[in-house]
Amino acid sequence: MATATATATKKFVYSFGGGVAEGKADMKALLGGKGANLAEMSMLGIPVPPGFTITTEVCAEYYKNDRHIPEDVIPQIVEGIAKVEALVGKKLGDPADPLLVSVRSGAALSMPGMMNTILNLGLTDESVEGLAAKTNNPRFAYDSYRRFIDMFGSTAMGLEHELFEHALSAMKTERGVKLDTELTADDLKELVIRYKAIYRAHTSPSHDFPQDPKDQLMKAINAVFNSWMGKKAREYRRIEKIEGLLGTAVNVQAMVFGNMGNNSGTGVAFTRDPNTGENVFYGDYLINAQGEDVVAGIRTPEPISRLQEEMPQVYDQLLAIREKLERHYKDMQDIEFTVQEGVLYMLQTRNGKRTGTAAVRIAVEMAREGLIDHQTAVQRVSPDSLNHLLLPRLDPKAKERPVARGIAASPGAAAGKVVFSAEDAVHLHDVHPSDPILLVRKETSPEDVAGMNLARGILTSTGGKASHAAVVARGWGKPCVVGCDALVIDEEAKQASIQGHIVREHDFITIDGTTGDVYIGKVPTVDPEMTGDFATLMEWADEYRTLKVRTNADTPRDARRAREFGAEGIGLCRTEHMFFEDQRIVDMRKMILADTTEARVKALNDLLPHQRADFIGLFEAMDGCPVTIRLLDPPLHEFLPHDDSGQLEVAKQLGIPVEKVRQRVAQLHEQNPMLGFRGCRLPILYPEIGDMQVRAIMEAAIDCAKRGVSVHPEIMIPLIGTVEELKILKERAQALCEQLLSEAGLSIPYLIGTMIEVPRAALTADEVATEAEFFSFGTNDLTQMTLGLSRDDITLFMPTYLEKKIYKIDPFQSIDIAGVGQLIEMGVRKGRQTRPNLKIGICGEHGGDPDSVAFCQSVGMDYVSCSPFRVPLARLAAAQAALTNGGKVQRDK
Ligand code: PEP
Ligand code: MG
Numbered sequence: 001m002a003t004a005t006a007t008a009t010k011k012f013v014y015s016f017g018g019g020v021a022e023g024k025a026d027m028k029a030l031l032g033g034k035g036a037n038l039a040e041m042s043m044l045g046i047p048v049p050p051g052f053t054i055t056t057e058v059c060a061e062y063y064k065n066d067r068h069i070p071e072d073v074i075p076q077i078v079e080g081i082a083k084v085e086a087l088v089g090k091k092l093g094d095p096a097d098p099l100l101v102s103v104r105s106g107a108a109l110s111m112p113g114m115m116n117t118i119l120n121l122g123l124t125d126e127s128v129e130g131l132a133a134k135t136n137n138p139r140f141a142y143d144s145y146r147r148f149i150d151m152f153g154s155t156a157m158g159l160e161h162e163l164f165e166h167a168l169s170a171m172k173t174e175r176g177v178k179l180d181t182e183l184t185a186d187d188l189k190e191l192v193i194r195y196k197a198i199y200r201a202h203t204s205p206s207h208d209f210p211q212d213p214k215d216q217l218m219k220a221i222n223a224v225f226n227s228w229m230g231k232k233a234r235e236y237r238r239i240e241k242i243e244g245l246l247g248t249a250v251n252v253q254a255m256v257f258g259n260m261g262n263n264s265g266t267g268v269a270f271t272r273d274p275n276t277g278e279n280v281f282y283g284d285y286l287i288n289a290q291g292e293d294v295v296a297g298i299r300t301p302e303p304i305s306r307l308q309e310e311m312p313q314v315y316d317q318l319l320a321i322r323e324k325l326e327r328h329y330k331d332m333q334d335i336e337f338t339v340q341e342g343v344l345y346m347l348q349t350r351n352g353k354r355t356g357t358a359a360v361r362i363a364v365e366m367a368r369e370g371l372i373d374h375q376t377a378v379q380r381v382s383p384d385s386l387n388h389l390l391l392p393r394l395d396p397k398a399k400e401r402p403v404a405r406g407i408a409a410s411p412g413a414a415a416g417k418v419v420f421s422a423e424d425a426v427h428l429h430d431v432h433p434s435d436p437i438l439l440v441r442k443e444t445s446p447e448d449v450a451g452m453n454l455a456r457g458i459l460t461s462t463g464g465k466a467s468h469a470a471v472v473a474r475g476w477g478k479p480c481v482v483g484c485d486a487l488v489i490d491e492e493a494k495q496a497s498i499q500g501h502i503v504r505e506h507d508f509i510t511i512d513g514t515t516g517d518v519y520i521g522k523v524p525t526v527d528p529e530m531t532g533d534f535a536t537l538m539e540w541a542d543e544y545r546t547l548k549v550r551t552n553a554d555t556p557r558d559a560r561r562a563r564e565f566g567a568e569g570i571g572l573c574r575t576e577h578m579f580f581e582d583q584r585i586v587d588m589r590k591m592i593l594a595d596t597t598e599a600r601v602k603a604l605n606d607l608l609p610h611q612r613a614d615f616i617g618l619f620e621a622m623d624g625c626p627v628t629i630r631l632l633d634p635p636l637h638e639f640l641p642h643d644d645s646g647q648l649e650v651a652k653q654l655g656i657p658v659e660k661v662r663q664r665v666a667q668l669h670e671q672n673p674m675l676g677f678r679g680c681r682l683p684i685l686y687p688e689i690g691d692m693q694v695r696a697i698m699e700a701a702i703d704c705a706k707r708g709v710s711v712h713p714e715i716m717i718p719l720i721g722t723v724e725e726l727k728i729l730k731e732r733a734q735a736l737c738e739q740l741l742s743e744a745g746l747s748i749p750y751l752i753g754t755m756i757e758v759p760r761a762a763l764t765a766d767e768v769a770t771e772a773e774f775f776s777f778g779t780n781d782l783t784q785m786t787l788g789l790s791r792d793d794i795t796l797f798m799p800t801y802l803e804k805k806i807y808k809i810d811p812f813q814s815i816d817i818a819g820v821g822q823l824i825e826m827g828v829r830k831g832r833q834t835r836p837n838l839k840i841g842i843c844g845e846h847g848g849d850p851d852s853v854a855f856c857q858s859v860g861m862d863y864v865s866c867s868p869f870r871v872p873l874a875r876l877a878a879a880q881a882a883l884t885n886g887g888k889v890q891r892d893k
Helices: 002-006 025-043 056-064 071-088 125-135 138-156 161-175 185-202 213-228 231-239 291-295 304-310 312-329 356-368 374-380 383-390 422-431 446-454 468-476 532-544 556-564 575-579 582-593 597-621 644-654 658-668 681-685 687-706 723-744 759-763 765-771 779-787 798-803 820-834 850-859 868-883
Strands: 013-017 051-054 101-107 117-121 248-254 265-270 282-287 333-340 343-351 407-410 413-419 437-441 457-460 480-482 487-490 495-498 501-504 508-512 517-520 548-552 570-574 626-630 712-717 751-756 774-777 839-842 863-866
Touching (some): 013 071, 025 248, 025 312, 025 343, 051 071, 056 213, 071 213, 071 248, 101 213, 138 161, 138 185, 138 213, 213 231, 213 248, 231 446, 265 304, 304 312, 312 333, 312 343, 356 374, 356 383, 356 532, 374 532, 374 868, 383 850, 383 868, 413 422, 413 457, 422 437, 422 446, 437 487, 437 508, 446 468, 457 468, 457 508, 468 480, 480 508, 532 868, 548 556, 575 582, 582 597, 582 644, 597 626, 597 687, 644 658, 681 723, 687 712, 687 723, 712 723, 723 765, 751 765, 759 765, 759 779, 759 820, 765 774, 779 820, 820 850, 850 863, 863 868
Parallel strands (some): 413 437, 437 457, 457 480, 548 570, 548 863, 570 626, 712 751, 751 774, 774 839
Antiparallel strands (some): 013 051, 265 282, 265 333, 333 343, 407 480, 495 501, 508 517
């Protein structure tokens, strides 16, 4: 007997609702987020219509099995349906009183609107009559049936949804009505006949609309599994970097109806405001409607607070559920509910997507409310979401007046060139990649995600706070305004009018997603500040952080800004950026074109006061903190013009023959400039260049020290590959520093170290550390040289490489741990073998990437350095890395 059940023991179907809960919230990988939470809500005694979840494992099997549901799953589905029938007291296909079910997707991570949903399944020509009689509401019955034929046809059978939409519009025109709700029961009965004819005409091979509910159900389940590999879903996973999931689960659940009259309705809500994080109940509902009507943004819904007036009891019940869910999940929830003839049912709960601003406020307030501790609050917020708090705001001093106001759906200000379709956004980006884009649509749909992703901001004329545009924009931290009634779009003509202003394609408009305001033209913006909850969360993060965070800055302004964001020093000052302004570039060119050392020294002497003044500014801005200054790094030809007219001008300016300029440019020309005459190779050949820079650093330090500024200069020598290079340059720099200090009669602590950018330097780090007093990993060049990949020439093939997963992630964005990571780990280990207290950091772009920061923590670096606006991200990432010991951080999406 035991053997008979051996193969049947694997569970593929989990029931929930009506007092049953076979799954629970922590089974998301298997049941998907929706299924796991429906089970959890059932367990908590919250009213959930009965149903069952087919596991994500079945989806994986479905694909292995050539898109067929494995045989041994079918009996469990049949049993699942039987349980629902028993709980509801109705039978699927019963002609007198049919059970109707919804069939919905639900992966482990939420993918809003990306996969298929079929409602009202179980209706047939016969059972629709039963439903009409039983509910005494033929209008409702036929409306449900026509919606089902549409959804089943378009999602399960791949017919164009527009075919049904056109038939609906035609019917409304024939009857002389505007709204769907004005169609009568007889009209809808007629519409069902037309829909079935469309179904028959467009299915291939042509067949009648299925009249066996079990057949409908199996086809619908297949359709949900198929949608997992649909274009929309794949695109969404690519953009959101969702990987490693088995597939989607399928939830089959007894239908409840929000469209049964004025004592019914449906809504979506968040337990706190997902824009601002404020602790208020926030959402929308529609009376006499089905769930999809709210999410699709077709009708503009009512704010949830009005439900208190319309259905006070239901509202109170919802408030109690809101409280219960937050206490249970200890996080903000995004819920869906339906009221059927005065009875409330919950259809979904999940951790709500929120803006970065809201994420921070919710984490801090929940910690203050005692729901979570500081450590959880710090781990709750994804570092990337802080970008949202670092978005520009409209300049309060700006004089422009808004021309219209919509619903503020996702904060931050954005100005951009208007496009009226997602395809046009993609096109504009292809042609002018740096142009800011503002996508203006009536509403958005999942097809638009590629264009939405490229846009700086999104503006729609319809839709509410839970519309597709709002949810997606919020998830991506993009400014968004929805439901802007004053906006009238003519898609064909590619223009819109807003309160009498005509806006054509590529005209500028500005939106403020914090207030909902819309402006014609480009409104100036200002930079953000770190105050309030943001500052609090950062303080909490600092309690756990062990890595220091510095900044890459070349100007006192950037340095000051970074300090306001919490930078603890400068990890990289690229001195070459200081040679481009005004007279400096002239002196620089004089230096490069000099024939003799004396002439070169003379030009360098002219540059010296400028450099010294720059460094004084940096030391003052970083009073008390270390400042790492890198000696000149780029190839010299970058400072000379390559075109005839530019060369002629330089010749005139310097009073030399143009031929001489040409010759020097030709002489400095390199086939592969990134591997040529640059970095430490420059001062090896022209020591006077290094001398001038070292002198400027030390004289600036002496000047500051004399005035009481606490200076900690760190002189950094770039691009060394052998210890000999470093030895030569260090000895010379040290001698000059000592000479200047003794002349000044001062002692200033300073360090001379190097960048690790050439793989050989990492491989021989033990030797390099005999000279270097610190290492700073220049992971831009290190990545370039390790992967043999020019950092400036990847645009052509990188997208394909990422798509084909040759690289899982752009290695210039996040450290290639398997390759470059080995060199870094070895560099740190070998460096410290020689010099146990060797100070080690990173100053490549990766220093501001959360996963790379976690890696830096795991190999034992002392600090990371990143651009000023990424400093808060790095602080939070460093805290999270410390809390997980450098391991992979699990954050809510
Ligand atoms: C690096 O190579 O990582 C680095 C910081 O230097 P740069 O980007 O200036 O070459
Ligand atoms: Mg470099």
